Amino acid sequence: MIRESLTDKVLKSLFYLIIALFSLYCLLPFAAVVASSFAPEAEILKGGYTFFPKQFSLEAYKLIFADQTIYRAYGVTMFVTFVGTALSMIFTCALAYAISAKTVKYRNAIAFYVYFTMLFHGGLVASYLLISKYLGMKDSIWVLIIPSMISAWNMFLLRNFFATIDESLAESAKIDGANDAYILLRIILPVSLPALATIGLFYALGYWNNWFNALLYINDPHKFPLQYLIQRIMNNLDYVNQLSADVSIPNYIPPAITVRLATTIVTIGPIVFLYPFLQKYFMKGLMVGAVKG
Amino acid sequence: MNDTLIGAHSGRANGALRKKRGAFAAFFHELKANPFMYMLALPGILWFFVFAYLPMGGIVIAFQDFKAVKGITGSKFVGLKNFEFFFRSDDWIKIVTNTVFLNVLFIAFGTVAAVGIAIMVTELGSKWFKKISQSIMIFPHFLSWTVVAMFVTAFVATEGGFLNQLLGKLRIEPIPFLSSPEYWPAILVLLKIWHGAGFGSIVYMAAIAGINPEVYESASMDGASRWQKIFHITLPLLKPTVILLTILAVGGIFNGDFGLIYAIVGRNPALYPTTDVIDTYVYRSLMDLGDMGMSAAVSFLQSIVGFALVVTVNYIAKKTAPDSAIF
Numbered sequence: 157m158i159r160e161s162l163t164d165k166v167l168k169s170l171f172y173l174i175i176a177l178f179s180l181y182c183l184l185p186f187a188a189v190v191a192s193s194f195a196p197e198a199e200i201l202k203g204g205y206t207f208f209p210k211q212f213s214l215e216a217y218k219l220i221f222a223d224q225t226i227y228r229a230y231g232v233t234m235f236v237t238f239v240g241t242a243l244s245m246i247f248t249c250a251l252a253y254a255i256s257a258k259t260v261k262y263r264n265a266i267a268f269y270v271y272f273t274m275l276f277h278g279g280l281v282a283s284y285l286l287i288s289k290y291l292g293m294k295d296s297i298w299v300l301i302i303p304s305m306i307s308a309w310n311m312f313l314l315r316n317f318f319a320t321i322d323e324s325l326a327e328s329a330k331i332d333g334a335n336d337a338y339i340l341l342r343i344i345l346p347v348s349l350p351a352l353a354t355i356g357l358f359y360a361l362g363y364w365n366n367w368f369n370a371l372l373y374i375n376d377p378h379k380f381p382l383q384y385l386i387q388r389i390m391n392n393l394d395y396v397n398q399l400s401a402d403v404s405i406p407n408y409i410p411p412a413i414t415v416r417l418a419t420t421i422v423t424i425g426p427i428v429f430l431y432p433f434l435q436k437y438f439m440k441g442l443m444v445g446a447v448k449g
Numbered sequence: 450m451n452d453t454l455i456g457a458h459s460g461r462a463n464g465a466l467r468k469k470r471g472a473f474a475a476f477f478h479e480l481k482a483n484p485f486m487y488m489l490a491l492p493g494i495l496w497f498f499v500f501a502y503l504p505m506g507g508i509v510i511a512f513q514d515f516k517a518v519k520g521i522t523g524s525k526f527v528g529l530k531n532f533e534f535f536f537r538s539d540d541w542i543k544i545v546t547n548t549v550f551l552n553v554l555f556i557a558f559g560t561v562a563a564v565g566i567a568i569m570v571t572e573l574g575s576k577w578f579k580k581i582s583q584s585i586m587i588f589p590h591f592l593s594w595t596v597v598a599m600f601v602t603a604f605v606a607t608e609g610g611f612l613n614q615l616l617g618k619l620r621i622e623p624i625p626f627l628s629s630p631e632y633w634p635a636i637l638v639l640l641k642i643w644h645g646a647g648f649g650s651i652v653y654m655a656a657i658a659g660i661n662p663e664v665y666e667s668a669s670m671d672g673a674s675r676w677q678k679i680f681h682i683t684l685p686l687l688k689p690t691v692i693l694l695t696i697l698a699v700g701g702i703f704n705g706d707f708g709l710i711y712a713i714v715g716r717n718p719a720l721y722p723t724t725d726v727i728d729t730y731v732y733r734s735l736m737d738l739g740d741m742g743m744s745a746a747v748s749f750l751q752s753i754v755g756f757a758l759v760v761t762v763n764y765i766a767k768k769t770a771p772d773s774a775i776f
Binding site: 160161163164167168171172174175176178179181182183185186188189192200201203204205247248250251253254255257259260261262266269270273275276277278279280281282283284285286289302303305306308311335336337340361364365366367368371372383384386387390391416417420423424427431432435439 | 479483485486487489490492493494496497499500501502503504505506507508510517520521565566569570572573574575578581582584585586587588589591592593595596597598599600601602603604606608609610611613614643646647651674675676700707708711712715716728731732735736741744745748749751752755756759760
């Protein structure tokens with residue numbers, strides 16, 4: 157074993173320091189918003205946002221949860237995330253598997269057909285017109301799912317993974333009399349679980365975080381997803397005013413800032429709780445994709 | 450309609466050998482040979498046709514005086530009028546410069562940060578420190594820009610924002626960030642790094658993990674220091690990955706990050722001088738002005754330039770570093 161020199165040790169400590177500082181940088185905004193959301197509105201109005209509220213207040217959270225809006229938005233987002241991810245996985249797997257098989261003669265033609273869409277697109281206006289005018293999907297909850305159902309990028313990631321699976325696996329099953337569907341469902345998909353989990357996670361997060369489609373196509377407040385709700389709250393006070401309409405205390409100041417912060421926290425909640433479980437999957441999946449790529 | 454598209458490809462492939470009828474026969478023969486696989490591919494092919502190829506046809510709007518009531522088929526063609534209109538406005542130089550400038554900043558700083566994090570984290574010895582710091586650094590990537598926008602307000606608000614609280618402690622006059630465009634390129638870059646550098650470092654870490662450990666061992670035998678190993682082994686071996694990812698990014702240099710900019714800057718005209726990009730401009734002229742023709746013209750130019758960029762950059766990459774080209 158070669159002993160570490162002094163400069164090596166200094167360098168290593170420096171790396172520890174930089175990584176620690178960067179982690180802190182990543183964590184601070186989150187901590188700030190959580191802390192401030194528990195502060196009373198008056199404190200923030202007087203002293204600004206804070207990491208250490210002098211008083212602990214749940215007022216903002218109480219107001220949010222007393223109103224129907226957040227539950228509805230949660231419902232919309234959950235529906236879009238679950239149904240969307242399921243549909244995305246089915247469509248993506250089917251296409252990726254079909255063009256991963258070397259027996260399929262037109263696989264390269266189809267791959268190029270998909271690949272071209274990553275290079276060139278018709279632009280926002282044409283898509284907007286198509287979806288709102290010609291497909292009539294405006295204000296339908298499906299507009300949050302169907303136009304973003306397949307990501308070409310994910311499809312190719314999965315195809316590359318399928319292509320690395322040893323062909324003899326499918327061939328021997330075929331000799332034993334298994335048909336194509338059986339091979340896909342019982343042999344290929346189970347072996348691909350890490351890749352499927354990674355892509356599923358990407359789709360799920362994509363649906364969970366999407367607000368652009370809602371911004372373009374949804375006007376009905378009953379169909380606002382969470383992220384779009386936040387966007388709306390940030391840009392106008394209607395929501396806060398509506399929340400505090402029932403409060404009949406004289407000189408009551410609607411907690412505009414804390415309600416915004418609390419809503420944000422409520423939106424991120426599920427991601428924070430699921431994150432530790434999901435992290436190891438996508439790390440593995442991404443590593444596989446990256447090394448192969 | 451998709452079948453004819455695939456047919457066209459196969460026709461070209463076999464055209465030299467067979468006559469047209471032969472090509473069709475071969476096409477149907479292939480479909481019959483693999484019915485299950487083509488059935489699986491069909492829904493995806495149709496989806497891409499509707500949501501990717503049909504909008505490409507919608508590009509004609511760029512050349513029309515588009516009226517929603519008359520639709521694409523009924524609207525009058527006006528040639529290049531829409532383009533003329535756009536180039537005559539003073540906006541175009543500003544939004545094109547902003548788009549390219551911001552993207553160059555994002556690519557440069559984003560890459561340096563991601564590579565730096567990847568190298569530093571792999572050099573760390575402590576397993577638990579590695580794990581925890583990585584979990585924290587990757588986390589921001591999973592938050593939507595609308596959520597991030599809320600975080601940003603807490604920092605840049607003139608009254609009570611953290612940055613101005615800090616300036617106050619240093620006895621410096623508060624800065625009205627929300628009406629000072631000059632600070633925003635820096636703020637956006639910091640946000641982009643916050644949001645994506647940890648996640649982006651995963652790819653580089655995978656590349657580092659793929660380096661043969663014997664190379665490092667023999668370097669250590671020769672008495673190489675940690676610093677020398679990073680500079681003479683890790684960085685050169687990361688080069689192809691860096692080039693590849695940069696190429697991918699440069700291809701998108703004409704696409705502004707709509708999510709980031711719309712969510713964070715929003716509709717704050719005071720900040721437009723440095724933050725308005727092609728995507729936000731198109732969005733506004735579509736939704737606010739309802740000017741379909743001009744928005745379509747702008748986004749058509751954007752697609753064309755983007756396409757040309759990807760192809761060119763890839764060509765250059767192929768010449769200089771064959772391993773790095775995408776196609």
